[in-house]
Amino acid sequence: MGSHEHSHDHSGPEPLAARVQRMTGLNPACCYQCGKCSAGCPMAAETTLRPHDVMRLVARNRLDKLADADGLWLCLTCETCTSRCPNGCDPARTMDALREIFAAGKDGKPPKAISAFHKSFLNQVRNHGRLFEMGLIMSYKLGGGPMFADVTTTPSVLARGKLGLAPHNVKGMDEVRRIFAACAEEEAQP
Amino acid sequence: MKIGYFPGCSLHGLSREYEESLKAIVAGLDTELVEVDDWSCCGASSAHGSSHLLGVALPARNLAIAEEQGLPEVLAPCAACYARLASARHEISEDPQLAGRVNNVLVRDFKNTVRVRSILEVLKGQIAGIKARATNPLKDLKVACYYGCLLVRPVQVTGGYDDPEDPSSMEDICKAAGAVPVKWNRRLDCCGGGLSMSRTGSVVRLSAAILKDAKAAGADAVVVACPMCHSNLDFRQKAMKHRGAWEGDMPVLFLTQVVGMSMGIDPKTLGMGRHFVSTDSVLARTAGTGSGSGTGTNSAAAVAGEVG
Structure with missing residues (x-):
């Protein structure tokens, strides 16, 4: 597994299946649509595109259909699909690759609240090296999360001594920032 | 024995009772936790979905530091941290090119020698010690x-330390502590994980189904070994009730608290008062059941009352 080639020949737009295979090291066409992944998927009931649908659309290069799918963003990475796939297709890793592709492009944006959560989370890590939960909650709400959700429960969290009021910055902040920057730079290369 | 220790962000925040109870029990199990120096976030559920390299490099920084400290293995009690660290180790070992990219990003000479252990794996290896010290089974x-x-x-x-479809390590650990594991169906289902804030409705649906099944099987409490599972099953019971998905109060305990109670450790030390659903019913049932110190456990109601 893993990405075997980091760049490709720019003779034309790279087909989706090839791009995903380059990222995951796995051929999406290996999926023979048995549906075992979707049978065990906890989010299958809430999404229009289940894991085996996603695998088929990737194999058929249907980036357009996948852009409209909420399933990619609802995926919890519970690894049930990957664990049970009889042909080693790793749908969970494929979901990650697709999220990465769509996050970098114009189409297929995640639902606002989910996107706001991930952005806020990573910003906390980028700025402090660790997750500062209080900062995450504030930044998530300001960044597009539901403003009044959990307003009544937050005091009870504080009362239990569960929320720190000040962030802890790791000593190796320079290294953490460099990791974020270097990953962004490398992923931005075609 | 000495083992590297990666606490992760949750054990220093929302799930500090997990760290409190872990530290309380390892002392009794002759185990010393050596914290990874200046550890940083593993990236959890957000990094791997935004950049594959970031999702590997963030945990790899911690494994590299552990390696420099001379630690052959690291315990990651949080299930999400465990998954990210173990997954980084696995991917780097399978893909030399990725290993090179990670070393370039880290600017460290990382050789990927550190094994990653889950709490189940570590406590499973200590079952004899847990049994021997269960003065309050x-x-x-x-x-x-x-x-x-x-x-x-x-x-x-995971390397297969337990069966992915029919595991038994947590039941074995609970039995060693004298508890009685029930047979139930939803022990491997997802609680909704990282969607707790961004899609609470999904978490309510998934977590309520888990609690209902545990209740139907006759459980007095649900035992977990993950801060996110704990938060969704304990903290979110209020939202489940509010949305009509769940009735009742199911205490949700960290596995380390179960072991700690069996050792007769004071409930306050185990952080039993930090839960949202009161643990009084559990403490009342277990107080003085064994030959050990009933007095320690009796102060529990007061502890839980302080914050509840």
Whole structure:
């Protein structure tokens, strides 16, 4: 597994299946649509595109259909699909690759609240090296999360001594920032 | 024995009772935790979906530091941290090119020698010690052992220390503490994980189904080994009730608290008062059931009352 080639020949737009295979090291066409992944998927009931649908659309290069799918963003990475796939297709890793592709492009944006959560989370890590939960909650709400959700429960969290009021910055902040920057730079290369 | 220790962000925040109870029990198990110096976030559920390299490099920084400290293995009690660290180790070992990219990003000479251990794996190896120190065995306590997702799957990442479809390590650990594991169906189902804030409705649906199954099986408490599972099953019971998905109060315990109670450790030390659903019913059932110190456990109601 893993990405075997980091760049490709720019003779034309790279087909989706090839791009995903380059990222995951796995051929999406290996999926023979048995549906075992979707049978065990906890989010299958809430999404229009289940894991085996996603695998088929990737194999058929249907980036357009996948852009409209909420399933990619609802995926919890519970690894049930990957664990049970009889042909080693790793749908969970494929979901990650697709999220990465769509996050970098114009189409297929995640639902606002989910996107706001991930952005806020990573910003906390980028700025402090660790997750500062209080900062995450504030930044998530300001960044597009539901403003009044959990307003009544937050005091009870504080009362239990569960929320720190000040962030802890790791000593190796320079290294953490460099990791974020270097990953962004490398992923931005075609 | 000495083992490297990666606490992760949750054990210093929302789930500090997990760290409190872990530290309280390892002393009795002759185990010393050596914290990874200046550890940083593993990236959890957000990094791997935004950049594959970032999702590997963030945990790899911690493994590299542990390696420099001379630690052959690291315990990551949080199931999500465990999954990210173990997955990074697995992917780097399978893909030399990725290993090179990670070393370039880290600017460290990382050789990927550090094994990553889950709490189940570590406590499973200490079953004899847990049994021997169970002065207050939890004889009447019926527990639903909840594994969730990331402790036992996928097997390529865990190395197969337990069966991904029919695990038994958590039940074995609870039995060693004297508790009675119930048979139930949803111990490997997902609780909704990282969607707790951004899609609470999904978490309510998934977590309420888990609690209902545990209740139907006759459990007095659900046992977990993951801060996210704990938060969704304990903290979110209020939202479940509010939305009409769940009735009742199901205490949700960290596995380390179960072991700690069996050792007769004071409930306050185990952080039993930090839960949202009161643990009084559990403490009342277990107080003085064994030959050990009943007095320690009796102060529990007061502890829980302080913050509840």
